[in-house]
Amino acid sequence: MQPVDIIRRKRDGQALDAAAIDAFVRGATDASWSDAQLAALLMAVLLRGMTAEETRLLTAAMTHSGTVLRVANPPGPVLDKHSTGGVGDKVSLVLAPVVAACGGCVPMMSGRGLGHTGGTIDKLEAVPGLRTTLAPAEIDRVLRAAGCCIASASGQLAPADGRLYALRDMTATIDSVPLITSSILSKKLAEGLDGLVLDVKTGRGAFMQTEAEARELAEALVDIGRRQGLAVEALLTAMDVPLGRAVGNGLELREAIDVLAGGGPADVRELTTVLAARLLCLGRLAADESGARQLVQRALDSGTALERFRAMIAAQGGDPHVTDDPARLPRAPRVARVVASVDGFVCDIDARAIGGAAVQLGAGRTRQTDDVDPAAGVTLLAQVGDRVTAGEPIAELHGRSEASLQRARDVVAAAFRFARHPPPAAALVRGCITPTSSAS
Numbered sequence: 001m002q003p004v005d006i007i008r009r010k011r012d013g014q015a016l017d018a019a020a021i022d023a024f025v026r027g028a029t030d031a032s033w034s035d036a037q038l039a040a041l042l043m044a045v046l047l048r049g050m051t052a053e054e055t056r057l058l059t060a061a062m063t064h065s066g067t068v069l070r071v072a073n074p075p076g077p078v079l080d081k082h083s084t085g086g087v088g089d090k091v092s093l094v095l096a097p098v099v100a101a102c103g104g105c106v107p108m109m110s111g112r113g114l115g116h117t118g119g120t121i122d123k124l125e126a127v128p129g130l131r132t133t134l135a136p137a138e139i140d141r142v143l144r145a146a147g148c149c150i151a152s153a154s155g156q157l158a159p160a161d162g163r164l165y166a167l168r169d170m171t172a173t174i175d176s177v178p179l180i181t182s183s184i185l186s187k188k189l190a191e192g193l194d195g196l197v198l199d200v201k202t203g204r205g206a207f208m209q210t211e212a213e214a215r216e217l218a219e220a221l222v223d224i225g226r227r228q229g230l231a232v233e234a235l236l237t238a239m240d241v242p243l244g245r246a247v248g249n250g251l252e253l254r255e256a257i258d259v260l261a262g263g264g265p266a267d268v269r270e271l272t273t274v275l276a277a278r279l280l281c282l283g284r285l286a287a288d289e290s291g292a293r294q295l296v297q298r299a300l301d302s303g304t305a306l307e308r309f310r311a312m313i314a315a316q317g318g319d320p321h322v323t324d325d326p327a328r329l330p331r332a333p334r335v336a337r338v339v340a341s342v343d344g345f346v347c348d349i350d351a352r353a354i355g356g357a358a359v360q361l362g363a364g365r366t367r368q369t370d371d372v373d374p375a376a377g378v379t380l381l382a383q384v385g386d387r388v389t390a391g392e393p394i395a396e397l398h399g400r401s402e403a404s405l406q407r408a409r410d411v412v413a414a415a416f417r418f419a420r421h422p423p424p425a426a427a428l429v430r431g432c433i434t435p436t437s438s439a440s
């Protein structure tokens with residue numbers, strides 16, 4: 001069947017069979033389909049949708065478009081987590097070494113930040129010398145040394161996604177549940193996983209802004225993951241306010257180290273604990289949630305997770321002493337403060353606005369090819385629920401130029417809302433999607 005016949009079939013609302021889907025993915029991988037043909041089919045999928053079976057076939061074909069990792073003699077179940085992205089979300093940096101310290105093997109392939117959300121790879125690269133572009137043999141070596149590895153999703157794993165994602169970005173075809181599902185799961189399945197936990201964020205700082213959209217995506221991810229033989233669950237978590245206090249690559253890395261050393265903000269520690277505990281249950285490293293939480297807490301409080309993180313940094317060529325002496329991380333030449341405009345309680349901090357301010361300061365990129373400044377970003381000195389007085393510093397801005405600090409100062413000041421009474425506590429976890437709850 002020719003590309004034009006496959007495109008016409010989907011355009012007319014018919015389901016594609018395995019041969020048609022394989023031809024499309026092969027066309028994306030070996031460049032035998034033109035950008036115009038690929039983009040036309042992507043738009044037809046966005047408008048017409050896909051059945052669960054079509055999405056499963058697309059996920060499988062994309063997974064096998066490149067190498068599928070097989071970790072040599074893993075020390076335990078091969079586990080990973082994926083987040084749909086948020087502001088201040090440094091959980092992956094903590095979770096990978098925690099799960100390794102609890103007996104799992106974590107070959108985490110991550111991405112870079114785009115827009116107002118950060119990326120794990122940019123955060124980790126704030127460590128001087130550290131490399132994230134690793135060949136499969138190097139990933140094996142890092143896993144043997146530390147039990148976890150955080151590397152950038154390489155061209156060898158699910159290469160079809162690299163071309164399709166770039167085209168989707170240019171053709172307004174990102175927000176399609178079957179396309180997002182196959183894109184995320186193909187990269188994760190190419191890691192050769194036994195278990196995966198998904199953190200699907202909802203709220204104004206998230207990719208999926210409403211809870212209904214986030215739930216639809218979470219259900220599709222869990223359903224297709226299960227159909228592909230993966231032990232998988234998804235948590236729906238709130239992303240209305242930034243997670244933790246630090247937003248920006250080196251600043252977030254520093255906060256992740258604080259959590260690994262047994263401290264850090266309560267929300268970061270809690271979200272890491274919930275997600276890691278679910279993963280330990282999926283990997284059968286704990287019998288139940290409460291036993292799993294205890295294992296996670298012990299790994300954080302005893303320093304064993306921090307040791308794994310240090311070993312991972314060293315094995316990836318970075319300076320492992322940053323874990324004891326965070327002053328070795330890059331520092332911005334200019335720091336400015338934002339102060340409270342009134343007396344009262346902080347009742348809201350707009351995550352999207354804070355993420356945008358961090359990008360203006362140089363911590364993020366607006367185009368895939370932009371460089372990021374590892375030292376730039378925002379530190380929240382006050383969080384939701386804190387009482388403040390007028391003139392008290394509520395945020396610190398880290399940047400290079402006075403002009404960028406001035407622009408970010410206005411945005412950050414406007415992101416805070418104050419009230420006379422403390423706001424009610426908001427739940428971090430909004431729901432849990434398991435294969436049974438998502439089975440159709």
Ligand code: URA
Binds near residue numbers: 180
């Ligand atoms: N993240 C991905 O990896 N793929 C998508 O399609 C959307 C978010």
